[in-house]
Amino acid sequence: MRIVFMGTPDFAVASLQALKEANFDIVAVVTAPDKPAGRGQKLNESAVKKYAQFLELPILQPQKLKDPAFIQELEALHADLFVVVAFRMLPEVVWNMPPKGTINLHGSLLPQYRGAAPIHHAVMNGETETGVTTFRLTHEIDTGNMLFSDKIPIGPEDNTGQVHDRLMATGARLLVKTVKAIESNDFIEQPQPELTDLKHAPKIFREFCKIDWDQDTISIYNFIRGLSPYPVAYTEWKDKNLKIYKASMEIRQHGYSPGETETDGKTFLKFATRDGFILVSDVQYEGKKRMLTEDFLRGFRH
Secondary structure (H helix, E strand, O other), rough: OOEEEEOOOOOHHHHHHHHHHHHHHEEEOOOOOOOEEOOEEEEEOOOHHHHHHHHOOOEOOOOOOOOOHHHHHHHHHHOOOOEOOOOOOOOOOHHHHOOOOOOEEEOOOOOOOOOOOHHHHHOOOOEEEEEEEEEEOOOOOOOOOOOEEEEEOOOOOOOOOHHHHHHHHHHHHHHHHHHHHHHHHOOEOOOOOOOOOEEEOOOOOHHEEEEEOOHHHHHHHHHHHHHHOOEEEEEEEOOOOEEEEEEOOOOOOOOOOOOOEEEEOOOEEEEOOOOOEEEEEEEEEEOOOOEEHHHHHOOOOO
């Protein structure tokens, strides 16, 4: 089977590696164009491009997925199957091209958490398990017939980064299983169930990351770990932004207003919530590097 792989971030690299190690014929890799980044605006290559270069695979980086030149290049590859992991939404002219169709690996147990940030939202919502699903691409995003899925637990202290890394490995294994099943025509497609309580996973923007201390303690605690290590929950403290990477919680009655702080100036800093406190332990103050709270307080001029 001739396969074209499409993906961009680290999450997709493990899947590309697993397919290659399973000796599938990857005839090309499609990934995002290089983007200028940093102070020098040096062009930054995607994680998938870097790995594809290491494997010496042909690489396509279209600006527009409907570009006739790109479509022509794809057609010339005569691929049997397209495999998509953490890539852009494909137009029908692309996903409908290969005879065996286009499959996608998604970082949730579909139909829950359709969208761009399934892992973040699952952790933020306090889920105790999540998973990965392989499915067929169709017109509506993340809605096609399911092929296989696999679950993993989410621990009470796990952040999105930790869940991401475990799902990345689980997803890579599931993708190999799926492609093998397609190759041997040994699979059953199932339509996604129609649920009334669907939870969505839209892309997360910076304005979403500000903490609302008037929420309950558990919700804020989940919000912080769900946004760690990226893009990171933050609050305003002493007229500057304070990013919070890690925290613990204390649920009890108090006389503080939500958002008020208590600190000994040396070892602890905690913020009042509606029904308790959030004790921050790993922070980054505006203009400073990331550090443990006690190190931050030690160097902070009160």
